[in-house]
Amino acid sequence: MKKQLFLMFLFFCCAISFAQQITCSPKDSVAFKTKIKQVKLISNASNFGDSLVAIGKTFLKTPYVAKTLEIGEKESLVVNLHGLDCTTFVENVLAFGLISRADSLNFTAFTNTLQKIRYRDGNLDGYGSRLHYFTEWIFNNETKGLVKNITNQIGGKIVKKEINFMGTHRDLYPFLKNDGNYNTILKTEEALNQNEFCVLAQEDIAANEHLIKTGDIIALATSINGLDVTHTGIAIRAEDGRIHMLHASTGSMQVEVTKLPLVDYLKKIKSNIGIMVARPI
Incomplete structure (x- = not known):
């Protein structure tokens, strides 16, 4: 039963990725599922700042990896939770914090929020729409x-x-x-x-x-x-x-x-x- 649910989750992620220009590997699908469990345990922090730090600490020892968003030939929303640069670390922590506060701990809410944070006015419209500076x-x-x-x-x-x-x-x-x-x-x-x-x-x-x-x-x-x-x-x-x-x-x-x-x-x-x-x- 658990295996069936997991396969359904992967299928769901892939279906969303195709529709919303999302790049999410099977490894990151598993990492997302784990992260959601961790975030649920710390969602009752006394204030938002404390929640963000608690979420950030769940990433401790995660490897630094440069240029994790430079994938493929066309800009897509990259979900990478196992290799982070300084900006994607901040973006992921903020995204998890926001969906936790909204009590919407699911993949669709996360990717929508991550896109909102990462792109100009929240619109993914090519490489130039990413907030590079x-x-x-x-x-x-x-x-x-x-x-x-x-x-x-x-x-x-x-x-x-x-x-x-x-x-x-x-x-x-x-x-x-x-x-x-x-x-x-x-x-x-x-x-x-x-x-x-x-x-x-x-x-x-x-x-x-x-x-x-x-x-x-x-x-x-x-x-x-x-x-x-x-x-x-x-x-x-x-x-x-x-x-x-x-x-x-x-x-x-x-x-x-x-x-x-x-x-x-x-x-x-x-x-x-x-x-x-x-x-x-």
Whole structure:
């Protein structure tokens, strides 16, 4: 009976994948089923931030894998729960948190929510519709009512910087071999450059650390030309009373909590200029 139910589940996932441009392997179908059981056990956390961190911790030691969304020749909603980069870690945690809060712990709700988070205005319309730059990710998810950018409220200052890394490094992105995709990215960068964004400078984080809450999404701003953010994670106030970061680490190559408080962790990153903070709502 269990085998029959499992096969029905796989068939259901495949049917949805075909209809909604979803890429979900059998391995990830199994991982989803396991994750739902884990999420159900922690759905009664005292607040949403605590729930997100509890969900994030279920991914501890999951391997860091780069470019997990660069699959095939056509953009699809990739469901990958066994290999995460820093952004897909945040997206998956937020998606599971939202469907848990809505008491809709099923595959359709998850994929709909993940698409809403990952794509501009929630519409999957090719490679260019994905929110590649994290400043746009924050802005667009704020307009959807999923997060609130609180950087300016906790001491952040306006930064005016030209964002054009993808457009000036076309050779690093296989999907940009397609002229249509490339031109869409150029238009995205042009739109981004009409706006300013706030960054809480590295030297100001310690004085404002008390304003950051467990569950806040942390984006690491960078001095690298043309780029806004190099890494993301989720804030967690640890036993030492300090803010640490739960993230898919490129150092340990797995999901972990930083051993050092965020303030000290950032000092070891030469290109870091500070952080942006988005609070899930």
